[in-house]
Amino acid sequence: MTYSATTAALAFPLLFAFSPAPAETISFAPKAGVAITKSFVTTTEMELDDADIRMGGEPLPIDGMEMNQKAVQSVTVTDEYGPMTDGRMTKLSRTYDAVSMESNMDMVMGMQQSIEGSGTSPLEGKTVIFDWNEKDEAYDTKFKEGEDGEPELLEGVAFGMDLARLLPTDDLKVGGAYDLDPSVLEDLLAPGGNLGVEMEMDGGQGGMPGMDQGQSGDLSHFFQEALDGTATGKLKEVRESEGVRLAVIELNFDVLAVADMADAMGDMAGGDLPPGIDIEVDRMEMEMTYVGEGEMLWNLSAGHIHSVKMEGELSINMDMAMTMNGEMEMTTEIAMAGTAITEIKTE
Numbered sequence: 001m002t003y004s005a006t007t008a009a010l011a012f013p014l015l016f017a018f019s020p021a022p023a024e025t026i027s028f029a030p031k032a033g034v035a036i037t038k039s040f041v042t043t044t045e046m047e048l049d050d051a052d053i054r055m056g057g058e059p060l061p062i063d064g065m066e067m068n069q070k071a072v073q074s075v076t077v078t079d080e081y082g083p084m085t086d087g088r089m090t091k092l093s094r095t096y097d098a099v100s101m102e103s104n105m106d107m108v109m110g111m112q113q114s115i116e117g118s119g120t121s122p123l124e125g126k127t128v129i130f131d132w133n134e135k136d137e138a139y140d141t142k143f144k145e146g147e148d149g150e151p152e153l154l155e156g157v158a159f160g161m162d163l164a165r166l167l168p169t170d171d172l173k174v175g176g177a178y179d180l181d182p183s184v185l186e187d188l189l190a191p192g193g194n195l196g197v198e199m200e201m202d203g204g205q206g207g208m209p210g211m212d213q214g215q216s217g218d219l220s221h222f223f224q225e226a227l228d229g230t231a232t233g234k235l236k237e238v239r240e241s242e243g244v245r246l247a248v249i250e251l252n253f254d255v256l257a258v259a260d261m262a263d264a265m266g267d268m269a270g271g272d273l274p275p276g277i278d279i280e281v282d283r284m285e286m287e288m289t290y291v292g293e294g295e296m297l298w299n300l301s302a303g304h305i306h307s308v309k310m311e312g313e314l315s316i317n318m319d320m321a322m323t324m325n326g327e328m329e330m331t332t333e334i335a336m337a338g339t340a341i342t343e344i345k346t347e
Contacts, residue, residue, distance in 0.1 A: 023171035024238060026247050027087070028164035029303030035080040036304060037097065037347045038161060040191040042073045044219075044314060046338035054331045062109065069336070071103040075191050077161060085132075092130040092159065093144070096123040101197045119199035123153055130159050156194030156220070160187045163305045163344070166251065166296060172235045180231035182255045183223065185290060188310055188342050190220035219340075222257040222288045229255035238300070245300040252293045253312065259286045282329075283321040290314050290340065308344035313337070 030036070048067035053060045076098040082091030099121035107113050127144035139159050143149040165187060168178040186193075234250040261284040292312020299306045315337040323329050 023173045023176075024235065024247060024300065025171050026167050026235070026249075026298055026300065027303055028089070028162055028167060029084060029087075030081045031302075032081060032083045034302070034304075035078055037076065037078045038305065039076045039345050039347075040074070040161070040342070041344075042189060042191075042219075042340060042342045043071070044338060044340045045070045046314070046316065046336040048334070049315070049337045050333075050335040052331075052333040056328055056330075064108065066106075066108040067336070068106045069103070069338075071101065073197075074098065074100045075195065077192065079161065088132060089130075089162070090132045092139075093127055094130065094161070095127040096121065096125065096192075096195070099124045099195050099197060101199060103199070115201055117199045117201040119197045121153075121195045121197045122150065123157070123195055128154065128157060153196050156196060158186070158190075158193030160184075161192050163187055163296065163308065166233060166249070167298070168233060168235070174235050174237055177232055177234040180233055180251075182227040182229045182231045182253070184231060185227065185253055185255050185257075186220070186223035188308070188344075189290070189340065190223055191344075194220040219288065221259045221261060222286070227255050227257045229253070231255065233296075236295075244302075244306075246306055247298040247300050249296045249298060250293070251296055251308075251310065253290055255290045257288045257290075259288070260284070261286055278325050280323045280326070281320070282323055283319065285319045287317045288314070292340065294342070304346070305344065306346055308342065310340075310342040312340050314340040 046069045048065065051062055051065060053062055075096075078095045078097055080093040080095075081089060082093070084090065101117075101119045103117045105113075105115045107115070126147055126149050129142050129144055130139040131142075132138075133140050141154040141157060143154075165184040166180065168176075170178075172178065231253045232251070234252075236248045236250050239246050239248060262281050290312050292310055292314075294308060294310030294312075296308045297306040298304075315335070317336075318332065318334045320332045321329060
């Protein structure tokens with residue numbers, strides 16, 4: 001063998017070894033008829049950071065006030081996929097296998113109180129059909145034929161429990177990064193949208209003015225308006241597990257969301273009140289910031305989510321004003337800070 005031939009023989013495998021890896025197509029493409037069960041668990045833990053409560057413009061004595069909240073929201077659904085057209089799922093059958101919320105609030109405000117709550121959704125055990133409406137560019141929803149359900153429940157449900165909005169729009173090589181719409185945070189922190197969880201509370205009376213302990217872990221109301229901030233993804237690696245190729249995607253969020261809760265709080269304030277007490281909610285604004293990171297595993301072989309683990313720092317600020325009996329104004333400003341952990345698994 002000549003010198004040049006020997007050199008070529010040695011160089012060829014080296015060139016092959018160091019050739020760049022091909023770009024990966026990471027897409028949502030489950031086969032029609034496939035059914036996947038997905039479980040979403042979001043745990044939030046918050047502590048009171050600051051508070052200012054005034055009655056008739058005069059501050060109330062709240063020195064030494066403490067408050068801790070913990071909420072766990074669990075949602076398990078089974079999605080049966082229909083056909084795809086132009087990369088879009090045209091029909092989906094979603095069964096809400098289990099929906100629950102558990103919350104606990106410990107507070108010291110003159111006296112110590114502990115308020116616990118738990119609840120489920122009327123959607124539990126029911127199946128909702130999502131049909132893509134090309135004209136409206138949205139999904140029409142209805143209950144499965146033969147099942148009864150309140151039509152109002154369908155107004156809050158969201159299609160996006162497949163996490164496809166977290167994927168890149170173009171093929172990506174390992175190490176490649178891409179931008180996301182910050183609104184995709186909804187799919188992680190409020191999976192399935194507003195599922196109409198009905199809470200039953202037990203414990204202290206009164207509580208923090210303006211704080212609805214039953215909704216302490218429900219973050220869906222923060223996603224009714226546009227979000228500000230940044231969200232990114234990055235393909236860290238592609239690995240194989242039990243014969244399945246998995247894309248490992250790093251996720252990062254730095255997001256600000258606001259919610260006008262005056263109407264919702266007004267409905268709650270008009271509930272069970274003592275005789276002679278009338279409350280009108282003048283203002284109820286809430287602000288949420290979330291800074292978090294995590295990892296998503298995407299099943300490249302089957303074209304659907306495998307798992308997600310997210311951890312983030314969460315802060316919620318509330319600014320509320322209400323008038324009692326048309327005379328006395330009460331204002332409440334509350335700042336809470338803590339963490340939110342989201343875990344998503346499939347089977």
